[in-house]
Amino acid sequence: xxxxxLIQFLIEERxxxxxxxxxxxxxxxxxxxxxxxAVATSKGALGGVLGNAGSDNVQGEAQKKLDVISNEILxxxxxxxxxxxxxxxxxxxxxxPIPDMYPKGNHLLLFDPLDGSSNIDVNISVGTIFSxxxxxxxxxxxxxxxxxxxxxxxxxxxxxxxxxxxLLVLTxxxxxxxxxxxxxxxxxxxxxxxxxIPEQTAEFAINMSNQRHWEPPMQRYIGExxxxxxxxxxxxxxxxxxxxxxxxxxxxxxxxGVFFYPLDAKIKAKGGKLRLMYEANPMAFIVEQAGGAxxxxxxxxxxxxxxxxxxxxxxxxxxxxxxxVATRYHREAEAVQA
Ligand SMILES: O=P(O)(O)OC[C@H]1O[C@](O)(COP(=O)(O)O)[C@@H](O)[C@@H]1O
Ligand SMILES: [Mg+2]
Ligand SMILES: [Mg+2]
Numbered sequence: 143x144x145x146x147x148l149i150q151f152l153i154e155e156r157x158x159x160x161x162x163x164x165x166x167x168x169x170x171x172x173x174x175x176x177x178x179x180a181v182a183t184s185k186g187a188l189g190g191v192l193g194n195a196g197s198d199n200v201q202g203e204a205q206k207k208l209d210v211i212s213n214e215i216l217x218x219x220x221x222x223x224x225x226x227x228x229x230x231x232x233x234x235x236x237x238x239p240i241p242d243m244y245p246k247g248n249h250l251l252l253f254d255p256l257d258g259s260s261n262i263d264v265n266i267s268v269g270t271i272f273s274x275x276x277x278x279x280x281x282x283x284x285x286x287x288x289x290x291x292x293x294x295x296x297x298x299x300x301x302x303x304x305x306x307x308x309l310l311v312l313t314x315x316x317x318x319x320x321x322x323x324x325x326x327x328x329x330x331x332x333x334x335x336x337x338x339i340p341e342q343t344a345e346f347a348i349n350m351s352n353q354r355h356w357e358p359p360m361q362r363y364i365g366e367x368x369x370x371x372x373x374x375x376x377x378x379x380x381x382x383x384x385x386x387x388x389x390x391x392x393x394x395x396x397x398x399g400v401f402f403y404p405l406d407a408k409i410k411a412k413g414g415k416l417r418l419m420y421e422a423n424p425m426a427f428i429v430e431q432a433g434g435a436x437x438x439x440x441x442x443x444x445x446x447x448x449x450x451x452x453x454x455x456x457x458x459x460x461x462x463x464x465x466x467v468a469t470r471y472h473r474e475a476e477a478v479q480a
Contacts, residue, residue: 148173148310148321148330160314164247165297168225168274172251173310173321173330175219176270176302179212179256180323183268183304192263200235200452208262209233212255212270226251227277228284230451232420237451239283246282249297250275250289254420257301258386267305269388273424274298286451289419293444299424301388309333311395311428318395318432339434340398343461345380347390348402355406359439359471364402387416391425391459395432400460402468404439414438414454418446422457435465439472 146154152166161169185191195205213233220226224245230237232254240246251274258268274297281288300312308323310330318337321330346367353364370378382399384390390401403415416422426436426443436443436459446455458465 146332148332151319151321151332155314155316160316161298164225164249165274165314167223168220168247168249168251169298169300169312171219171223171225172216172253172272172300173302175216176310177308177323177328178215178219179270180302180304180308182211182215183208183262186265199233201232203259205233206256206259206262208268209256209259216253216255216270220251223247225249227281228289229253230286230289230419231255232417232452235452237284237286237289248277250277250284252289252419252424254417257388257421258384261384261386261389266384266386267303267389268386269301269303269392271301271388271421271424272299273419273427289451290448292447293418293423293426296423296427296444299427301391301424301428303388303392305389305392309392311337311392313428313431315427315431318428320395337395337432339394339429339432339461341433341462343398343400343464344377345382345393345397345399346402346464347382347384347394347399348404349383349385350381352404352406352408355408356404357406357472357475359475360402360404360406360468363468363471387421387425391429394434394460395428398461400464400468401457403457405456409454412454414456416454416457418443418448418453418455419451422455425457425459429459433462434460435462435469437465437469439469440476 155161195207195210197205199205222244225247228237228239230252253272298314303309310321320334322333324331366375367379422443429436438456
């Protein structure tokens, strides 16, 4: 079969009336920027891109040089295209408006420019995560409140994994599709259409070092998985944790599994570890479109009403059956307390 490039795929989506020209251009621009980030990440020590930038981001986290470089690449690429009203990034306190000298569009772009920063210096897969919203009608200078739309309102979401291969996984709300970067030709090529995450799994991903800080329902759920064949679940489970959300989610999108970043006593005051607007919402959209589920342990992530641009939430996502069991345990515990 003839390979389908990302551009051809976008043309198909436009013909089918699923996206408009502006959204198609936006995705092309983001994909092009991610190709530049792939080049930057692949330079490693030779490109002088490893190590700390010497600055902190809005979250108070030490920025890596590649966090800053990736953020700048995405901002610069998106400034001139005429497809955006504004951008918001995990690395910046406030939304970035499109400069007046450039034409403006009707979309809002949110991104985690480099996910898995702690893995950059040890040559483990990192990625970019993005989400696209519509700018409310009549708003010419979008403010924070215009970005605070529930995940159900996303027009598109995607991530790029900079791993052994560079992959783009994308949804417009009509299935989840994967594109592989053909480095020789320089373009993304469709490698899997309509990905389906198996409903059942025997593989989970969680940072076990936080176990003693988890809430009782999480202790119960993981305890049962660890008990294996002899426990109430009656089967052995395997564990994986890359500590780059993109890589952990991509494994789930590829062969099933379930990912948890639950609430724990250390991060309770912040609301969770992962960011709703840049990580949880786009990943929840992608996973649901592939037949999986995504909750906070209590509610469906996509239905949360955001309260802040940098809001953090607990994240349970992946194979439906396991997300449902873990979520049920949390709801049951809550019902007993009420
Ligand atoms: O270091 P921990 O607790 O294992 O956390 C890993 C998680 O933190 C993150 O790295 C946060 O992302 P950033 O690198 O964008 O800050 C996720 O990708 C990952 O799931
Ligand atoms: Mg991240
Ligand atoms: Mg990041």
